[in-house]
Amino acid sequence: MGTIRLPALSMDGDYVIGGVLSIHHYMHTVKHNYTTMPEPLRCTGSIDSRELRFAQAMIFAIEEINNSTELLPGIKLGYQIYDSCASVPVAVHVAFQLSSGMDPVFYTGDKCSQSGMVMAVIGESGSTPSISMSRIIGSFNIPQVSHFATCACLSDKQQYPTFFRTIPSDQFQADALAKLVKHFGWTWIGAVRSDSDYGNNGMASFLDAAHKEGICVEYSESFYRTHPHSRIRRVADIIRRSTAMVVVAFAPSGDMRILLEELSRKPSPPRQWIGSESWVTDPDMRRFSFCAGAIGFGIEKSVIPGLRDFLLDLSPSKVAASPVLTEFWEDTFNCRLGKSTAIDKSVCDGTEDIQMLEKSPYTDTSQLRITNMAYKAVYAIAHAIHNAVCQETNSTTQCDKFTEIESKEVLTQLKKVNFSQNGYDVSFDANGDPVATYELVNWQKSESGSIELVTVGHYDASLPAGQEFSINRKLTWAKGGTQVPVSVCTDSCPPGTRKVLQKGKPTCCYDCIPCPEGEISNVTDSPDCFPCPKEFWPNAERDTCLPKPVEFLSFNEILGIILAVFSVGGACLTIITAAVFYHHRKSPIVRANNSELSFLLLFSLTLCFLCSITFIGPPSEWSCMLRHTAFGITFVLCMSCVLGKTIVVLMAFKATLPGSNVMKWFGPPQQRMTVVFFTFIQVLICTIWLVLSPPFPMKNLTTYKERIILECALGSTIGFWAVLGYIGLLAVFCFVLAVLARKLPDNFNEAKLITFSMLIFCAVWITFIPAYVSSPGKFTVAVEIFAILASSFGLILCIFAPKCFIILFKPEKNTKKHLMNKNQS
Known part of the structure; x- marks a missing residue:
């Protein structure tokens, strides 16, 4: 084994507890030449006052136990505390020495390994030396209880079966x-x-x-x-x-x-x-x-009654008897005990008082943490020895100090200890760790x-x-500072953005990207944005979903008001025209232009103007069905009347030819039947449309992503275009007949007016089709209303305005003679 290493602090006893602490910071570095025996390992550097306090706490606990009448009564515990210099080589050296003892006699019996062996070892302070020690003394089943080795690896009982600790992993x-x-x-x-x-x-x-x-x-x-x-x-x-x-x-x-x-x-x-x-x-x-x-x-602060007084009780004889305490004393007071051999150090004169030290870790007992771990480690081993050698009989404890026990028995008992010392619980789990x-x-x-x-x-x-x-x-x-410092790679991404990792950097380094259109994030540092529900849309910050605004052509907006005013104005103009015609119904110009069809046309035009109002306001089931069918039927009624008037003009001139009796085939009854027949066809188309697939209100979510358009779905597209197509067919037919009759003589010929009105009508509705298809949202409705109003105004202004002007402002032309003057241009 080489040179025997002497303990820093020791005392004989019936059962000896070993201790290994890092009292010095460093080990003297030795250069080996492999030709001579290397010098013994020795420690250098200053003494760690805190570690010395741990050693003194161990001695204090052992003395407490030796004076106890409850724990190990009649038995004296001894100790051997070594300085490992916080190095593995010295710790290993000490571990071998503690395992085999310092007895120079060699035993040849079966239990040679037990001669001089300590019951248990407290230490080391560091994890690395503790690992090295545990691998050695574990082979001898010597329990090791560390007060300061915290490496989680030491909880592995496969590798370190005899290791325990009073400090958490x-x-x-x-x-x-x-x-x-x-x-x-x-x-x-x-x-x-x-x-x-x-x-x-x-x-x-x-x-x-x-x-x-x-x-x-x-x-x-x-x-x-x-x-x-x-x-x-x-x-x-x-x-x-x-x-x-x-x-x-x-x-x-x-x-x-x-x-x-x-x-x-x-x-x-x-x-x-x-x-x-x-x-x-x-x-x-x-x-x-x-x-x-x-x-x-x-580790939690603790109080160990009497420890401070024990630490301060350093008499000159105590100090002189221990090389470690001597070195501590000389370093602390910068003097030399005995005769001075150093130039910079004076001889200690005996006035040095350890109690005068205020900031020394050795005397500072205000923060006893690890010290209490060393204190509890001693008591844990003492309880294990107690349970191995003592027996309870009639509420008294009998201990036999001559009982020979092996360290293996102490190991077994150490696994079971569960006690409280100074109010601090001590126990070990299956890994040898405390709570x-x-x-x-x-x-x-x-x-x-x-x-x-x-x-x-x-x-x-x-x-x-x-x-x-x-x-x-x-x-x-x-x-x-009083504010919590900030330590982040990237500031948090606010709601409304999402994190995008920066290439080649850790996950905490990222860029904040605004959420795409229609998506939000409502938490800080959101990794993703998520879309709003169908009828919701993000706010400007994109951190919450708000209900989409509902849009339709309303009576409360300027466009709706203007169209409504023109609708009502057109209806009023038509009624006024009808009143003028009715008041002058016996005048030649009214009678010459088929007054019955004229009044029916004015009536249908009034309905045309008024039906455009049904397109304004929020769509409902009834308004959707009414607006398209009413518009289709009134316009066909209007076209039927215009067509009837055009046919009357043509028939009238046919009737003036010699031997012609055409008018008897197209008199008032036939004219009425024509209007009813053409209108009935549209009513039939509308009825089929309403029965099979009628228009219905719907929320348009596709035209605009950020708002909802309330509109009337056509139901059957064929039905809608059939209604429009039939109106267009009548308009074209009427236009063709009017063109044929436009050059017929006489002033009562209104074919020119009808031609012009049909020209406007057709132009409006031909323009309407692409405008209707391409107009978004509520403007689709506005285009349809505009087409209805434009064509209606075109009819009333082209057909009735010239006649009203003559009736009201040129009464001299409202005579039969003037109308019959064929030479009048």
Whole structure:
């Protein structure tokens, strides 16, 4: 085994508990020449006062147990506490020594491996040394209880069957840190870790949990205290240049100290530090004031009655008896015990008082966290030994200190322990882990300017999902800010936009693209836009769907009012014309132009004007059926009358020829029958249309995407065009006859007027067809009304206006003599 390594602190007892702590920061580097025996491994650097406090807490717990009448009464526990220098080689050396003992006698029996063996080992403080130790002492079934090794890998009982710990696994801390980052809306972070089992495994667990929470990592860098300075400087420069405001650091305090010292040399932009438990609760780390506002999870604060007095009870004889305490004393007071051998150190004169130290991690018991873990580890082992060697009889406990037990029995009992010490429960699950509870801690500046560790919340992994995390105090952020810092790759996309990932970048880096027409997004950072329902349309911001405005030709809008005025005006003009004709019904000009057909034509024209009003207003089942059929029938009635008048003109001239008796075949009865016959055909067409497939009101959602057009669907398109076609057929027939009669003599010949009116009528309706087909929405209705009004005005103005002018303003021409003057042009 080589040179025997002496414990830093030890005491004999009936049963011995081992301890391995990182009391020094570094191991002296040895260069091997392979020609001589290498010198023994030794520690260098300053003493870690915090680790020394852990060792003293172990001794305090053992002394408490030795003085107890309930736990291991009559049995004295001893201890062997070693300094591992936070290095694997020394930890392995100590592990072998604890497994085989320091007994120089070689035993040849079956139980040689048990000679001088400790019952259990407490430690190590770091995960990597703990892994190495567990692989060695696990082979001897020696239980190992760590107070500070948090690597999730140590929960694997296949590899580490004898490993237990009183501190929660980093798997819980990693999940808690990811939830913390997500809680404050940070999606763009930097990550640094120690290049050790603790840092690599902890960061891997955190990154996995962060990925599930939708958090992106700008960089992930590793470093170690023994790495070249250039490697540490490179990591520091990456942190300085990064755009991520938040940095998550998973490293032990020894490694983190090196990085923060490098960052303190050159000012960097403010960073919000998120720390793992190992360094964020270390009092020595709070000297880095630029990390003010740091937050992280720490083991719950605790109180150990009597510990402070024990720590301060360092008599000169105690200090002189222990090389570790001597070194601590000399470093603390910068003096040399005994005779001085150093130029810069004076001899300690005995006036040094440990109680006068205020800021030493050794004497600071205001934040007992890991110290309590070491304290509980001792009690857990003591309870396991108690259950192995003691028996309860008649409510009294009998313990036999001469009972020989193996460490395997202690291991078995350790799995079952379940007790409470100082109000803190201690038990282990199947993986050797305790229940995970943390405090959320925050580095806050006090009034004096120093940084204090303030508890601002809690995390309990045993609570239901979503309830594990709670914050009960205000936090201070980087640079003393009171507002939560923002750390995102891209600002959140507002409602009305969607996220589009940037090529080659993490999912947290994206562009915000406005939603396309007809689609909305109503949440922040929406990955997609979704269409509005059929009768809804997005608002201008495209973050909500509003009902589409309903559009139809209304009496309340200017276009509807104008058309209604012209409709009523046209009807009134027709009635006035009829009144003039009726008043002068016996005058030659009225009688010469077939007064009966004239009055019927005026009546039909009145209906034509009025039927256009049915096209205005919201469509209903009755209005849709009425507007098209009324329009079709009244216009056919109108055309029938015009056709009758045209035929009368032709027949009248035929009757003037010698021997002609045509008029008796086209007298008033035949004229009426003609009008009724032609009108009946249209009524028949309309009836068939209404019976088979009538017009009906519908919501037109296709013409305009952003609004609804209320209109009348034609039902049967054939029916509609049959009605229009029949009107057009009569108009063309009438036009042809009027053209044939236009040059007949005499002033009573109105064929010229009919020709002109039919010309206007045909022109209007020929123009109407393409306009009707191409006009959108309510303008389709307006075009139809305009065609009805234009053709109706064309008829009344062309046929009746000249006659009214003569009747009212040229009465001298309203004589039979004038009308019969064939030479009058």
